[in-house]
Amino acid sequence: MSDPAWPAPPQGPCALPATVDAEVAILGAGIHGAALARELTLRGVTCALVDRGEVGGGTSQWSSQLLHGGIRYMLTGDIRQMREGLVERATWARIAPRRCHWEAFWMPHRSWPEGLAHRVGIGLYDFWGSERPNWPAELSLGHVPKEAFLGDPRGVLGPFRGATAYADLMTWDRDLTKDLAASSEAILLDFHEAEAFEVDGGGLRSLRLQDRRDGSVRQLTARRWVFALGPWTDGAMSQWFDESRKRLRLSAGIHLWFDPVPGCERPWAIRRPKGRILFVIPRDGMLQVGTTEREVGDGWVPILEGEREELLGALEANQPSLPWREMPVRAEELGVRPLVAASGATTHLSREAVLERHTRFTNLTLVLGGKLTTARALMDRLATDLTGLRCEASTTAPLRLWDGQHAEIR
Ligand SMILES: Cc1cc2nc3c(=O)[nH]c(=O)nc-3n(C[C@H](O)[C@H](O)[C@H](O)COP(=O)(O)OP(=O)(O)OC[C@H]3O[C@@H](n4cnc5c(N)ncnc54)[C@H](O)[C@@H]3O)c2cc1C
Known part of the structure; x- marks a missing residue:
């Protein structure tokens, strides 16, 4: 049985050039990757958004679709996390x-x-x-x-x-993720398979990608890299860089x-x-x-x-x-x-997120954990760290609807 996050790609060629250059490369187009693409666009910074499947095709389409403070935190006493969610x-x-x-x-x-x-x-x-x-x-x-x-x-x-x-x-998680991506000017490389990274000194330099639609190859170069691969993070880090540490x-x-x-x-x-x-x-x-x-x-x-x-x-x-x-x-x-990752039952593990600066590749940040609810705030913080630019519009600029549809009439 194949992983439902990566169904067969649509047919037909992709119009993108063979080489793509961006300030920031984001791997993983779930809610975190898509929110980061919007944050960077709001700050006038170029980015590429890469996914092996389609935007919002992973965990961000299988949630309970609540943008919430988390009433359960009232029970577990995690009031700080609850209040952050409410904001x-x-x-x-x-x-x-x-x-x-x-x-x-x-x-x-x-x-x-x-x-x-x-x-x-x-x-x-x-x-x-x-x-x-x-x-x-x-x-x-x-x-x-x-x-x-x-x-x-x-x-x-x-x-x-x-x-x-x-x-x-309540929201529609997958559509919300697509709206975030549509509210960015990211160069979208969906249905692209990461094949080989080129390393330059202590950092990542470029990535060879294969377009799953027609097999064509693209080279993506970027100054900074962010992996927002959700539950696939540990598997990818092991496959790409032979890392055995379990982060999640x-x-x-x-x-x-x-x-x-x-x-x-x-x-x-x-x-x-x-x-x-x-x-x-x-x-x-x-x-x-x-x-x-x-x-x-x-x-x-x-x-x-x-x-x-x-x-x-x-x-x-x-x-x-x-x-x-x-x-x-x-x-x-x-x-x-x-x-x-931490010890104890997963029911009691925090839904908080961690931004990890990679120790070997100094221009790589990993997004670990998190929730739909806090994805915008977390990516706002990361974009500020990456660019040195704060952005008031992040909390006020309305999202573009990816399909032009009014959600209530569906
Ligand atoms: C059952 C359930 C209920 C939940 N309910 C809620 C809720 O009500 N409210 C809430 O706030 N949160 C909820 N969550 C949490 C929330 O859904 C997740 O934290 C969030 O969707 C994770 O987003 P992400 O962007 O980190 O990961 P994902 O959405 O999984 O995105 C990762 C992306 O990486 C891509 N990818 C993977 N491997 C590769 C690769 N090798 N190359 C390129 N791309 C790759 C995938 O295709 C995917 O699109 C729930 C989660 C679950 C499981």
């Missing part, structure tokens, strides 16, 4: 208003003490996240009225007594997509053991359910039957009024989170 959430709502929409997530409780704890925690979350540009007036936060709760089929028969609603921002721990998560269920209008976020959250989200005319956590090795992994089973079991236990096992699964997807 970034507001930035996305400002720069990508048509690729995001606000939602009132219901967090159900099993008992009144738990309900009280949710009210306090969510009250703080929404207080710290009170900057919500374009918040729709019809969405209500805080205590969910009993009749509304029982009007949702997920609220009856289950272990829950009521719910509290909190705000978060990989954790797989799945989503299942069901037909829509009448009456399920608001997304639910259900607390599970080990600080995990089970999401049940009506979106795009379907019901999206996720996610799990399973530590995995390198590269692409298939969904395990046990993983599907675990998710279905959790759904049955928490929302028994819906016949989950009889409802056909319309689609399923698995993404692999790149988490910065």
